[in-house]
Amino acid sequence: MSAFGHSLARLLKSGDVITLEGGLGAGKSTLARGLISRILEDAGLASDDIPSPTFTLVQPYPWPDDTDAGREIWHFDLWRLDGPDEVIELGFDEALSRHAMIIEWPDRLAGLLPAEALQIEIEPIDDGAARVLSIKGGEAAGWPERLASLAL
Numbered sequence: 001m002s003a004f005g006h007s008l009a010r011l012l013k014s015g016d017v018i019t020l021e022g023g024l025g026a027g028k029s030t031l032a033r034g035l036i037s038r039i040l041e042d043a044g045l046a047s048d049d050i051p052s053p054t055f056t057l058v059q060p061y062p063w064p065d066d067t068d069a070g071r072e073i074w075h076f077d078l079w080r081l082d083g084p085d086e087v088i089e090l091g092f093d094e095a096l097s098r099h100a101m102i103i104e105w106p107d108r109l110a111g112l113l114p115a116e117a118l119q120i121e122i123e124p125i126d127d128g129a130a131r132v133l134s135i136k137g138g139e140a141a142g143w144p145e146r147l148a149s150l151a152l
Helices: 002-009 027-040 086-089 092-099 106-112 143-148
Strands: 017-021 057-061 072-077 099-102 119-125 131-136
Touching: 002 027, 017 027, 017 106, 027 057, 027 072, 027 099, 027 119, 072 092, 086 092, 086 106, 092 099, 099 106, 131 143
Parallel strands: 017 099, 017 119, 072 099
Antiparallel strands: 057 072, 119 131
Protein backbone atom coordinates (compact mmCIF):
# COMPACT_ATOMS: atom_id res chain seq x y z
CA MET A 1 0.00 0.00 0.00
CA SER A 2 2.84 2.35 0.84
CA ALA A 3 4.60 1.67 -2.47
CA PHE A 4 1.38 2.34 -4.38
CA GLY A 5 1.04 5.63 -2.46
CA HIS A 6 4.60 6.56 -3.50
CA SER A 7 3.75 5.89 -7.16
CA LEU A 8 0.48 7.79 -6.96
CA ALA A 9 2.22 10.83 -5.44
CA ARG A 10 4.02 11.63 -8.68
CA LEU A 11 0.66 11.99 -10.46
CA LEU A 12 -0.85 14.43 -7.97
CA LYS A 13 -1.77 17.99 -8.96
CA SER A 14 -3.21 20.97 -7.10
CA GLY A 15 -6.97 20.58 -6.69
CA ASP A 16 -6.89 16.78 -6.82
CA VAL A 17 -9.09 14.80 -4.47
CA ILE A 18 -8.30 11.17 -3.68
CA THR A 19 -10.78 9.16 -1.65
CA LEU A 20 -9.88 5.97 0.19
CA GLU A 21 -12.62 3.51 1.06
CA GLY A 22 -12.38 0.22 2.91
CA GLY A 23 -12.99 -1.26 6.31
CA LEU A 24 -10.89 -0.79 9.41
CA GLY A 25 -7.40 -2.12 8.77
CA ALA A 26 -7.82 -2.22 4.99
CA GLY A 27 -4.72 -0.08 4.38
CA LYS A 28 -6.18 3.39 3.81
CA SER A 29 -3.83 5.15 6.22
CA THR A 30 -0.82 3.18 4.95
CA LEU A 31 -1.56 4.26 1.38
CA ALA A 32 -2.06 7.88 2.49
CA ARG A 33 1.20 7.87 4.47
CA GLY A 34 3.09 6.46 1.48
CA LEU A 35 1.74 9.21 -0.77
CA ILE A 36 2.41 11.98 1.75
CA SER A 37 5.92 10.74 2.58
CA ARG A 38 6.87 10.78 -1.12
CA ILE A 39 5.55 14.34 -1.49
CA LEU A 40 7.49 15.49 1.57
CA GLU A 41 10.68 13.71 0.46
CA ASP A 42 10.43 15.22 -3.04
CA ALA A 43 10.13 18.66 -1.42
CA GLY A 44 13.23 17.97 0.70
CA LEU A 45 11.21 17.85 3.92
CA ALA A 46 11.23 15.36 6.79
CA SER A 47 8.80 12.52 6.21
CA ASP A 48 9.30 10.43 9.34
CA ASP A 49 6.27 11.68 11.34
CA ILE A 50 3.01 11.28 9.44
CA PRO A 51 0.30 10.62 12.02
CA SER A 52 -3.18 9.46 11.15
CA PRO A 53 -5.62 12.36 11.53
CA THR A 54 -8.10 10.11 13.35
CA PHE A 55 -8.38 12.51 16.29
CA THR A 56 -7.42 15.80 14.61
CA LEU A 57 -9.72 14.97 11.65
CA VAL A 58 -7.47 16.81 9.19
CA GLN A 59 -3.70 17.13 8.92
CA PRO A 60 -2.13 19.50 6.37
CA TYR A 61 1.38 18.93 5.00
CA PRO A 62 3.51 21.39 3.01
CA TRP A 63 3.66 20.75 -0.71
CA PRO A 64 5.29 23.88 -2.15
CA ASP A 65 5.88 24.42 -5.83
CA ASP A 66 7.30 27.22 -7.98
CA THR A 67 3.99 29.05 -8.26
CA ASP A 68 2.56 28.49 -4.76
CA ALA A 69 4.93 28.23 -1.80
CA GLY A 70 1.96 27.79 0.56
CA ARG A 71 0.39 24.88 -1.28
CA GLU A 72 -0.40 21.85 0.89
CA ILE A 73 -1.79 18.37 0.80
CA TRP A 74 -4.57 17.81 3.34
CA HIS A 75 -5.22 14.37 4.81
CA PHE A 76 -8.77 14.01 6.12
CA ASP A 77 -10.02 11.14 8.29
CA LEU A 78 -13.79 11.59 8.49
CA TRP A 79 -14.52 8.45 10.54
CA ARG A 80 -15.78 10.40 13.57
CA LEU A 81 -17.94 12.87 11.65
CA ASP A 82 -21.69 12.67 11.32
CA GLY A 83 -22.18 14.56 8.07
CA PRO A 84 -21.02 17.04 5.45
CA ASP A 85 -21.65 20.19 7.53
CA GLU A 86 -18.83 19.18 9.85
CA VAL A 87 -16.48 18.72 6.88
CA ILE A 88 -17.11 22.30 5.76
CA GLU A 89 -16.06 23.50 9.23
CA LEU A 90 -12.71 21.73 8.76
CA GLY A 91 -11.84 23.92 5.75
CA PHE A 92 -12.90 21.53 2.99
CA ASP A 93 -13.73 24.39 0.59
CA GLU A 94 -10.32 26.05 1.11
CA ALA A 95 -8.51 22.79 0.50
CA LEU A 96 -10.56 22.09 -2.61
CA SER A 97 -9.76 25.44 -4.17
CA ARG A 98 -5.99 25.47 -3.60
CA HIS A 99 -4.55 22.25 -2.26
CA ALA A 100 -4.84 18.51 -2.83
CA MET A 101 -6.75 16.17 -0.54
CA ILE A 102 -6.67 12.57 0.58
CA ILE A 103 -9.93 11.61 2.25
CA GLU A 104 -10.54 8.51 4.33
CA TRP A 105 -14.20 7.58 4.94
CA PRO A 106 -15.53 9.74 2.06
CA ASP A 107 -19.08 8.50 2.62
CA ARG A 108 -19.33 11.24 5.29
CA LEU A 109 -19.11 13.85 2.50
CA ALA A 110 -22.54 13.06 1.07
CA GLY A 111 -22.95 15.35 -1.97
CA LEU A 112 -19.70 17.32 -1.45
CA LEU A 113 -17.44 14.88 -3.28
CA PRO A 114 -16.29 16.37 -6.60
CA ALA A 115 -17.11 14.26 -9.67
CA GLU A 116 -13.46 14.41 -10.77
CA ALA A 117 -12.18 12.73 -7.57
CA LEU A 118 -10.01 9.64 -7.79
CA GLN A 119 -11.87 6.98 -5.82
CA ILE A 120 -9.91 4.03 -4.46
CA GLU A 121 -11.64 1.15 -2.73
CA ILE A 122 -9.38 -1.24 -0.80
CA GLU A 123 -10.39 -4.81 -0.05
CA PRO A 124 -8.09 -7.09 1.95
CA ILE A 125 -7.92 -10.70 0.74
CA ASP A 126 -6.03 -13.82 1.81
CA ASP A 127 -6.60 -13.03 5.49
CA GLY A 128 -5.20 -9.53 4.99
CA ALA A 129 -1.97 -10.64 3.28
CA ALA A 130 -2.95 -8.94 0.01
CA ARG A 131 -5.25 -6.18 -1.21
CA VAL A 132 -7.51 -5.70 -4.22
CA LEU A 133 -7.84 -2.08 -5.32
CA SER A 134 -10.82 -0.82 -7.29
CA ILE A 135 -9.92 2.53 -8.83
CA LYS A 136 -12.25 4.98 -10.54
CA GLY A 137 -11.07 8.39 -11.65
CA GLY A 138 -12.86 11.39 -13.03
CA GLU A 139 -12.20 11.92 -16.72
CA ALA A 140 -12.42 15.71 -16.40
CA ALA A 141 -9.34 15.60 -14.15
CA GLY A 142 -7.52 13.31 -16.59
CA TRP A 143 -7.26 10.42 -14.14
CA PRO A 144 -7.56 7.64 -16.73
CA GLU A 145 -4.56 8.99 -18.66
CA ARG A 146 -2.55 9.72 -15.53
CA LEU A 147 -3.19 6.26 -14.09
CA ALA A 148 -2.20 4.61 -17.36
CA SER A 149 1.35 5.86 -16.75
CA LEU A 150 1.63 3.76 -13.58
CA ALA A 151 3.15 0.31 -13.78
CA LEU A 152 0.58 -1.60 -11.75
